[in-house]
Amino acid sequence: xxxxxxxxxxxxxxxxxxxxxxxxxxxxxxxxxxxxxxxxxxxxxxxxxxxxxxxxxxxxxxxxxxxxxxxxxxxxxxxxxxxxxxxxxxxxxxxxxxxxxxxxxxxxxxxxxxxxxxxxxxxxxxxxxxxxxxxxxxxxxxxxxxxxxxxxxxxxxxxxxxxxxxxxxxxxxxxxxxxxxxxxxxxxxxxxxxxxxxxxxxxxxxxxxxxxxxxxxxxxxxxxxxxxxxxxxxxxxxxxxxxxxxxxxxxxxxxxxxxxxxxxxxxxxxxxxxxxxxxxxxxxxxxxxxxxxxxxxxxxxxxxxxxxxxxxxxxxxxxxxxxxxxxxxxxxxxxxxxxxxxxxxxxxxxxxxxxxxxxxxxxxxxxxxxxxxxxxxxxxxxxxxxxxxxxxxxxxxxxxxxxxxxxxxxxxxxxxxxxxxxxxxxxxxxxxxxxxxxxxxxx
Ligand SMILES: *Cc1c(COP(=O)(O)O)cnc(C)c1O
Ligand SMILES: [Zn+2]
Numbered sequence: 140x141x142x143x144x145x146x147x148x149x150x151x152x153x154x155x156x157x158x159x160x161x162x163x164x165x166x167x168x169x170x171x172x173x174x175x176x177x178x179x180x181x182x183x184x185x186x187x188x189x190x191x192x193x194x195x196x197x198x199x200x201x202x203x204x205x206x207x208x209x210x211x212x213x214x215x216x217x218x219x220x221x222x223x224x225x226x227x228x229x230x231x232x233x234x235x236x237x238x239x240x241x242x243x244x245x246x247x248x249x250x251x252x253x254x255x256x257x258x259x260x261x262x263x264x265x266x267x268x269x270x271x272x273x274x275x276x277x278x279x280x281x282x283x284x285x286x287x288x289x290x291x292x293x294x295x296x297x298x299x300x301x302x303x304x305x306x307x308x309x310x311x312x313x314x315x316x317x318x319x320x321x322x323x324x325x326x327x328x329x330x331x332x333x334x335x336x337x338x339x340x341x342x343x344x345x346x347x348x349x350x351x352x353x354x355x356x357x358x359x360x361x362x363x364x365x366x367x368x369x370x371x372x373x374x375x376x377x378x379x380x381x382x383x384x385x386x387x388x389x390x391x392x393x394x395x396x397x398x399x400x401x402x403x404x405x406x407x408x409x410x411x412x413x414x415x416x417x418x419x420x421x422x423x424x425x426x427x428x429x430x431x432x433x434x435x436x437x438x439x440x441x442x443x444x445x446x447x448x449x450x451x452x453x454x455x456x457x458x459x460x461x462x463x464x465x466x467x468x469x470x471x472x473x474x475x476x477x478x479x480x481x482x483x484x485x486x487x488x489x490x491x492x493x494x495x496x497x498x499x500x501x502x503x504x505x506x507x508x509x510x511x512x513x514x515x516x517x518x519x520x521x522x523x524x525x526x527x528x529x530x531x532x533x534x535x536x537x538x539x540x541x542x543x544x545x546x547x548x549x550x551x552x553x554x555x556x557x558x559x560x561x562x563x564x565x566x567x568x569x570x571x572x573x574x575x576x577x578x579x580x581x582x
Contacts (some may be wrong), residue, residue, distance in 0.1 A: 145370075241498040321541055390424060426508045455508050
């Protein structure tokens with residue numbers, strides 16, 4: 140088999156190339172972020188048909204590690220890894236939910252929800268973490284001095300890092316903003332036996348501290364400024380088109396916080412196009428919470444400038460970020476994809492979850508942000524009835540039962556829960572039960 144090749148390179152186009160097993164997060168010349176580049180000429184030696192055939196053969200199979208939907212595309216993701224160093228939980232391969240009833244309520248005929256939360260740790264973060272932790276395992280096997288892997292997190296990155304490091308037996312440290320993640324998210328690193336630092340600050344504060352802790356290079360940084368994560372997350376786009384029999388949807392909507400994922404999804408589509416597997420690109424929509432909307436503000440100025448903000452408290456806690464690391468990548472991506480940025484208020488995101496869950500989904504608040512933005516764009520006619528739309532559901536609603544409970548018991552301050560519904564307390568009495576059922580169902 141051909142030796143496929145990939146390396147880190149500056150997103151500003153500075154000339155240096157750095158191997159993927161080097162501990163490096165920024166360009167030594169200009170200090171911008173790095174991205175992974177692939178030798179596209181080597182990848183083009185196989186025809187689009189050959190790649191499709193290979194990917195379809197591997198999916199769901201048992202030949203390590205290719206049954207994972209990330210590693211089924213290994214040549215396009217991180218070709219230099221030794222298979223024995225890959226740390227995988229068989230990630231990816233999440234289902235596409237045809238949101239038929241929800242779509243009709245919004246006047247849309249072709250609405251789909253990509254259920255990225257149906258994952259080992261309950262969010263799409265697994266897709267990138269498998270790549271990063273595998274590379275750490277490889278570096279350790281080569282004798283590099285890495286004592287632990289660390290990240291700042293709004294709750295899902297830490298869960299993924301903790302689990303993958305526990306699978307591999309590598310020490311991990313997570314930096315969490317105190318009282319700003321859900322109970323499930325707090326329990327995840329704890330149950331994996333990972334050092335969990337609960338800090339009296341917000342995500343942006345945690346991010347500053349973890350960068351300092353990692354500056355010596357003996358603790359490896361697992362945040363998405365490390366572009367190995369982006370390489371894994373871009374497989375969301377590969378999966379999407381494969382699930383649509385290699386057809387490209389018209390619109391993809393994704394909630395954005397640190398803005399790694401919108402960049403990753405863009406890269407995935409661009410790679411598919413460059414290698415001839417698809418012939419057009421979708422429109423990309425980045426959805427932000429109004430309480431943490433620095434990208435939206437920049438979009439409104441035509442991306443002329445970008446200013447970090449102090450993020451305010453939002454139910455969409457995983458995207459409560461005011462100073463997103465990947466903002467430059469995201470803006471570049473949105474400019475290529477005829478991109479839109481729109482935002483949702485707390486009331487809008489909560490009721491979008493309420494509406495969606497009424498049609499059988501079980502959404503997290505971040506997916507609610509994307510769904511609320513979808514509603515707005517559909518109302519404005521920017522998304523049309525026959526457009527094929529995919530909403531990226533980023534986490535499993537079961538991680539956010541505290542939010543759902545408060546929504547349904549009308550305990551969310553300032554929010555009018557339009558779809559609130561509570562259990563009815565009754566004695567164990569047949570007549571009372573029958574009377575209640577008849578009264579409720581008739582209405
Ligand atoms: C991380 C995360 C996001 C945001 O992704 P970014 O890459 O930070 O923009 C959205 N939703 C959930 C549930 C997340 O965990
Ligand atoms: Zn540079």
